[in-house]
Amino acid sequence: MVTGASAGIGRSAAVEIAARGMGVIVTYNSRPDGAEETVAMIRDNGGHGVSLPLHVGQSDTFPAFKSELCRVLGEEWGTDKIHALVNNAGFGGGRGFEDMSEEAFDQYYRVLLRGPYFLTQTLLPLIHDGGSIINTSSSSVRPGDTEAGYSGYAAMKGGLVVATRFLAKELSPRGIRVNSIAPGPTRTRIGDDAFEKHPQIIDGLAAKTAFGRVGEPEDIGKVIAFLASDESAWITGQDILVAGGYAL
Numbered sequence: 001m002v003t004g005a006s007a008g009i010g011r012s013a014a015v016e017i018a019a020r021g022m023g024v025i026v027t028y029n030s031r032p033d034g035a036e037e038t039v040a041m042i043r044d045n046g047g048h049g050v051s052l053p054l055h056v057g058q059s060d061t062f063p064a065f066k067s068e069l070c071r072v073l074g075e076e077w078g079t080d081k082i083h084a085l086v087n088n089a090g091f092g093g094g095r096g097f098e099d100m101s102e103e104a105f106d107q108y109y110r111v112l113l114r115g116p117y118f119l120t121q122t123l124l125p126l127i128h129d130g131g132s133i134i135n136t137s138s139s140s141v142r143p144g145d146t147e148a149g150y151s152g153y154a155a156m157k158g159g160l161v162v163a164t165r166f167l168a169k170e171l172s173p174r175g176i177r178v179n180s181i182a183p184g185p186t187r188t189r190i191g192d193d194a195f196e197k198h199p200q201i202i203d204g205l206a207a208k209t210a211f212g213r214v215g216e217p218e219d220i221g222k223v224i225a226f227l228a229s230d231e232s233a234w235i236t237g238q239d240i241l242v243a244g245g246y247a248l
Contacts (some may be wrong), residue, residue, distance in 0.1 A: 001024070001025040001027065001069070001082050001084070001085050001086065001123075002014045002017065002024060002025070002026060002027065002086040002088055002224075003027045003054060003056055003086065003087055003088050003089035003116075003119070004027065004028070004029070004056070004088045004089025004090060005024075005026040005027060005028065005035060005038050005051075005088065006026070006028040006029075006031040006032075006033075006034030006035040006037075006038060007031065007034045007038075007188065008186070008188030008217050009088060009136065009183060009186060009188055009217050009220045009221060009224075010026075010038075010086070010088040010089065011026075011034070011037075011038045011041070011217065011221075012217035012218050012220060012221025012222075012224075013086055013088060013220070013221040013224040013225060013228075014026050014038050014042060014049065014221075015038065015041050015042055015045070015047075015221065016218070016221040016222050016224065016225035017084070017086075017224070017225045017228050017229075018042040018045065018047030018048070018049055019045055019047065019225070020225055020228075020229055021047075022047075022083060022084070022228070023047070023048040023049065023050075023076065023077050024042060024047065024048070024049045024050075025049070025050055025051075025052060025069065025072065025073075025082070026038050026039055026042075026049055026050065026051045026052070027051070027052050027053070027054040027089065028051060028052075028053060028054070029053070029054065029055050029056070029089065032051070032053070035051035036051055038051070039051050048076070048077075050072055050076055052065070052068060052069065052072065054089070056087075056089040056090075056110075056111055056115035056116065056119060057107065057110040057111040057114075057115050058110075059110075059114060059115060059118045059119070062118060062119055062122040062123075063122065065122075066122050066123060066126070069082075069123070069126070070126070073126075080126065081126055081127070081128050082123070082126050082127055082128070082131070083127075083128050083131045083132065083228070084127075084131055084132040084133070084134065084227075084228035085119075085120060085123055085127060085131075085132075085133045085134070086134045086136070086224055086228065087115075087116035087119065087120065087133070087134070087135045087136065087160075088134075088136040088224075089111070089115070089116075090111055090112050090136065091111060091112075092153070093140065093149060093150040093152065093153025093154065094149045094150065094153075095149055095152060095153075096148065096149045097149075097151050097152075100151070100152055104152065105152050108152045108153055108155075108156045109156055112153070112156035112157060112160065113156040113157075113159045113160055113163070116135055116160060117160075117163055120133060120167070124171075127176060129174045129175050129176065130174075130175040130176070130230075130233075131175075131176050131177075132176070132177045132178075132179075132227060132228050132229075132232070133167070133171075133176060133177070133178045133179075134179055134180065134181060134224055134227045134228060135160050135161075135163075135164050135178075135179070135180040135181075136180065136181060136183070136224075137157045137158075137160050137161045137164070137180040137181065137182045137239055138153070138154065138157040138182055138183065139182045139183060139184040139185075139241060139243045139246055139247070140153065140154040140157060141154050141157050141158040141161055141182065141239075142182065142241065142247070144246075144247035144248070145184070145246060145247045157182075160180060161180050161182075161239045164178050164179065164180040164237070164239065165178075165237045165239075168236040168237030169237065172236065177227075177232065177233070177235060177236040178236055178237065179227050179232075179235060179236060179237065179238045179239070179240060180238070180239045180240070181220065181223055181224060181227065181239070181240050181242050182239055182240065182241045182242065182243065183215060183220045183242050183243060184209065184214075184215055184241070184242070184243025184244060184246035184247075185205040185208075185209075185214045185215060185243075185246065186214060186215035186216065186217060186219070186220060187202075187214050187215065187216055187217070188217055202214055205246075208246055208247055209243070209244040209245050209246045210244060210245025210246075210248055211244045211245060213244065214244075215242070215243065215244055219242065219244070220242050223240065223242045227240075
């Protein structure tokens with residue numbers, strides 16, 4: 001299951017996971033058409049995908065979502081288990097400290113930290129022993145990628161990285177791997193389509209990478225698919241930087 005898979009990194013992750021032979025549940029919040037496009041891409045490549053609505057910032061809806069997920073798993077795949085959970089849904093930073101309101105800070109918290117934490121707790125009984133949990137963090141939690149306006153966003157992503165490490169320990173008796181991936185600047189719809197609206201920012205970001213370009217969703221999706229597969233069976237508790245050498 002991949003949350004926030006109607007576009008960008010989530011879409012790429014869902015397509016790449018399906019290409020490796022797994023069925024995929026694609027969740028979305030505000031873009032059902034985008035989620036169906038993701039499902040169509042999966043099906044066009046010979047895979048099996050289904051979309052479901054989910055608001056990661058509303059944890060009180062998680063029990064009902066779990067019931068709906070179980071129904072779909074039974075009808076579509078004849079099971080009540082998932083092999084991997086990808087906590088990817090979120091939104092961008094870019095709010096200066098002096099302009100930060102408690103309401104905005106709480107929104108970061110609900111979507112970027114509390115949401116994935118308690119969604120994982122809710123769905124944990126459905127995850128196979130030996131399965132995988134992947135959380136999308138951010139390069140902004142690393143030294144060298146400290147941009148003004150990201151204190152609230154990076155604080156939540158940093159909290160998710162720490163939770164990832166502790167959950168890896170706590171869930172290890174079941175053989176469940178828990179890792180996070182930290183994308184650098186990636187060409188997605190994040191920040192209200194910032195890359196499309198402000199293309200002038202791309203060259204500056206690209207110049208900070210070792211490879212001279214910003215990331216593409218496929219760069220990140222392939223790593224997520226690897227972590228969802230049994231090929232990564234000996235990796236847990238890690239935050240893996242996937243950023244093309246950004247801010248080296």
